[in-house]
Amino acid sequence: MSIQKQMKTLEYDVLVVGAGIAGGESALNLADLGYKVLLLEKELSIGGKMILLSKVFPTLDCAACITTPKVSEIARHPNITIFTGAEPQKILKKGSHRFEAVVLQKPRYVHVADCTGCQLCEEACPVSVTDEYQYGLVGRKAAYIPFSIASPRAAAIDIDNCTLCGACERACPTKCIDFTQTPEEFLVKIKSVVIATGFELFDPLKIPRYGYGKYKNVITSMQMERELAPTRPFNTVLRPGDGKMPDNIAYVLCTGSRDKSVGNPICSQICCMYSIKQAQLLMGALPMADITIYYLHIRAFGKGFNEFYVQAQDMGVEFIKGKVGKITGKENGNLVVRYEDIKAGTVKEAEHDMVVLSVGVLPNQGISGVFENEELQLDPFHFVNQVDLMASPAKTSIEGVFVAGTASGPMDIPDSILSGGAASAETTSYLRKESL
Amino acid sequence: MTGGKVNNSPRILVFSTEKISDPAIDMAGLLKLHYPPTVYTIPVPCSSSIKPRWILHALEQGFDGVFIAADGTDCPYGESCTEKTGQLMSVTQQLMKEKGIDPARLKMAAICSVCSEPFVKHVKSFAEYLSKSSN
Amino acid sequence: MKKKIGVYICHCGGNISDYVDVEKVRQAVEGDEGVILSKTTMFACADSNQKEMVDDIKDRELDGVVVASCSPKLHLLTFRAVVERAGLNKYNYVHANIREQVSWAHSDNKMGATEKAIQIVKAAIAKVRNTESLEPVIVEATNAVAVIGAGIAGMRAAIELAEAGSQVYLIEREFFVGGRVAQWDDLCLTEETGKELITRLYDQVMSQKKITLFTGAEVIENSGSVGNFNLKVKITPRHFKLRCTEETLQQAIDVCPVEVPDEFNFNITTRKAIYHNYPSEYPQLPAIDMKNCTRCGECEKVCPNIDFSQKTEYLNLKVGSILLATGFDPYEPKKGEFGYGEIDNVVTFPQFKRIVHYCDDKLVYKGKEIKNIAYIYCVGSRQVDGENKYCSRYCCTAIIHTAITVKKKYKGIHNYHFNRGIRTYGKAEVWYDESSRLGDIYLQSFEYDPPVVEKSGTQTIVRIKDMLTIDKEIEVVADLVVLVTGMVPRQDNSIGNLLKVPRGRDNFFNEIHMKLRPVETVIDGITIAGASQGPKNIMESINSGLAAATKSFSLVNSGELALEPTVAKVNLEACEWCGKCDEACPYNAFEKVETGGKFIAKVNSAVCKGCGMCLPVCPTNALDLIGLTDEDVESMIDALIPNI
Ligand SMILES: Cc1cc2nc3c(=O)[nH]c(=O)nc-3n(C[C@H](O)[C@H](O)[C@H](O)COP(=O)(O)OP(=O)(O)OC[C@H]3O[C@@H](n4cnc5c(N)ncnc54)[C@H](O)[C@@H]3O)c2cc1C
């Protein structure tokens, strides 16, 4: 099982897979200590989910304000090389402190170094498609800058939707668009690997009785996050169905979590808190709106979390201990939520004009298949298994491969950052052992 | 729309803070929230580092008003910031009184790193006050 | 004063030039004093322009550079790097923000925008005329770290630091290592017991040559700052020379006449003045507790290793960084809180852990076999009236796990959980599920209506208005009531006071920023780990210990530290030492020194963070911030006023 020769070969000390907040933190720590790091990100921008969030609990500071300086520190660091649009195809362990990875970089069709982010290509492009970085709330062009605070803030061509009309090429003042780019494979030799591939969001289409996909005013929490972000698409909070400002919004917690019927028995650990956060932000954005949160238990466990929960109660957010059975749409776009009121012991119905599904955290399982000659074990919930949970939480089943952030289980940003720090610490001592 | 005679609006000097309020003022621009172009900013590390003499200098050299976009409780250098900025405010206003300058020509508000809208509201109403009082 | 200034005004591809007449701006500033080059450029940040700038700086020997473009948050560092590449000190670069604060903010008023841009560029030119070349403040850093507290977080951090290459002093106040975890047997998360985990970590600590472990040790003095802290450590002797055989030790313990409550067992048992917490505890050397020893000398007679002549020692350590991992205290309920201290079968969770440890096949407390156990959650946490508003995080999971263990270990156990909403977050949810399946009963009270524990005859009764059964009042007769007590900060905060580490709203040590710098404190060089920063389970404590180790290591590892030079500066002539600056400084950067026959203030530039809080308080205006002097600010103000 050897890797072909003709690929370009690169050498680094550490390969970090995934440039979310956890991978970024690990990469920065290692680079600060002088190790050469290759940071791979499959998306067009680094920053993971966090860069797309509005404000963050429990301090309510703006996610962009925290992420952008971190992201630019990562991007500028002389010891970090970033590949966006890139994923490992396979990773082989060749011996102690010796790994080889084949990395595939998809073409962006833009020379990032020359792109100034002027957006003239966006204006010129005639093709409109839905914008995945705005979670489908609005459209974008086929020639586009992923989002305003993306890093790199450079255009990309969505080749699947592009008609090759050439309008963007003509519009570009720096001539950085290049349709001749092709996928490129690299052979990367490294001494150690950090897995920071993050999590996936539960797809609420799997619970048809909640009406997601059927009723436009049932949205996911990530969509609401985008509506509330400073770089938000509408500049205010709207119902996607008719553009009306909602004034009675409901949250359904544990959507896709703690639910064996969808195969996910565990608690996602973040959705209670982000829903409480969104509720507080909504009360600021729409002072007249009523917010109801349907919950089973509120997991406000971290530093400052319970206080944040109590603050929301004091602000007038209504918390109903209840299990939501079914959501049905009305002609005017409003929604009827049928739920079991646990305190009252009865089934009730309530009308809301918008429903947010607080979708849970699912494992991003793909990465284990990339390891070819040694097994990267997964835990019973399909997250990367932490083989020495209590003394070395970043260790995985492969010596020299460490895990950071939500790749090993649900966690919030502070915990992801600590876990990123732990992974870089363990990587450092692993690398030190080689030189001894 | 072009034009809008510049000299009509009062000149306001804003002391913003590098980590907290200046980003909010940047974002006001990003969101195209307009305010009078006679509002200028000088960023400083922290709002409690502003010397009263700078404020007096600005007012004496021709600025109609000075606005301190304070860190408030978000100050990265410590909790005492609110109190200290408040102190330098009152010291300066005392000095202004002594020099016969209307103390209301100095204004302060805490501007968090995303308080773009409040910032614009503050400078607009300050400008309004200043143009009324100068007439 | 600069004489060869270069100015670049950016179109930003229209972002600026659509609203600001950039050519007019250029013309307005080209004649300014000292300006020898002025250009407009389509994209200042583009590679091509950066190259051109480097060439200009070299060819024209520029001594100051201004770029008027977007916000400095985006590109200040980019352009500083450009001038540096051209061989010019980077502090001779000044940035003018004419996009976010001009063209975009005033896109409704082109003329106004252009005029504002002119004034802003003029102000930047005025500032660059005064700039000086600056070098970072370099301080030497000792490649050694003091880790305070040898609980799991401290031990794990110490191992990591030693493996990475630092000298480590691991300082533990008790005579034995392991912290709280040594007190628990069964743990949730894995099958490993507390003792096994501690053994594993202790063995690693001992095998690291770079770690020096001190037990019975406390830091009592601290001076210096990041890179060079000087610590004075007091070491209390344990009065044992060597390890003796189990037999002799047991004899010595037996003859000791002093009996005191055993804190290791949360006072449910007693111990002698000569003690170890459990056989084979680490270090495997017993200790004599001199606070309670009567010096009767009985033990000496049976054990030759006892040595009453050992003296308290003092040690001076020099370290580059301090990692605090002093852990937590379990909340101690007040007398009468849910019957605690009044009803004899009401115990705390930590006590319960010890009771379970001592009971093998039957769960017995005070001579009575226990079948019905009532657990009352959130005691000392989530207080509606009290000070502790926070949730203690570990307890729901740990108590449910313990309840399952108890049910499996002993026959006929009935568990009743009087909770306030179960918080088994993440993967711990499976234990909640398992315990429900095993038939544990969950009863939930309202925040404002907690359960009541009462004695009725010989019975102890717990009464609750249960939210889950439509507020029905339910009564449970309990053989044992376990108060699920939360975590509180160490009640003895002498170390926090000594190091001036601030505490947060919840009174635990506070980080600078929960997300950006979660293990650093405002005191440069001091990091925090484990439950000392807030409630955590073991895995979370270890994660934060490792993260803190990385931060401490990165400070000391290269042997020196480069700090920003934009710090406060004292004008020697003007200063009359009144101490006001010292009071205003949040970092203790000032020192009173004598020169030329008078006392003046001196700034320790290694400690100063450049916040400038001292500037306005000086009555003689003797203070300036480098890079923001009176001249800088006032010349900018002058330039912002058009001279018409
Ligand atoms: C709606 C919502 C709101 C939230 N609000 C908050 C909040 O207010 N406060 C808070 O603390 N937390 C919040 N969170 C949680 C927060 O988003 C996570 O804790 C955090 O993003 C986890 O970071 P991560 O780096 O582990 O993972 P991610 O952010 O998922 O990053 C992983 C990165 O790896 C990349 N990647 C994945 N696979 C590969 C591959 N094979 N090759 C290359 N790259 C790959 C991904 O593209 C991604 O960029 C919220 C989450 C959601 C869903």
Ligand SMILES: Cc1cc2nc3c(=O)[nH]c(=O)nc-3n(C[C@H](O)[C@H](O)[C@H](O)COP(=O)(O)OP(=O)(O)OC[C@H]3O[C@@H](n4cnc5c(N)ncnc54)[C@H](O)[C@@H]3O)c2cc1C
């Ligand atoms: C009843 C109970 C059950 C628990 N069960 C579990 C469980 O099953 N699973 C789990 O993951 N977690 C459990 N926990 C949580 C676990 O105990 C903590 O996560 C862990 O103890 C935190 O470790 P630490 O090193 O931060 O602090 P500590 O364990 O408190 O250690 C701190 C150390 O610092 C020393 N120290 C303090 N002050 C000073 C000073 N001034 N100078 C020098 N040394 C000092 C102390 O003596 C101590 O050795 C439980 C907690 C409790 C209360």
Ligand code: SF4
């Ligand atoms: S965090 Fe809250 S909403 Fe999310 S799964 Fe857990 S209990 Fe449900």
Ligand code: SF4
């Ligand atoms: S973890 Fe559970 S028992 Fe502990 S304070 Fe929080 S809610 Fe209460």
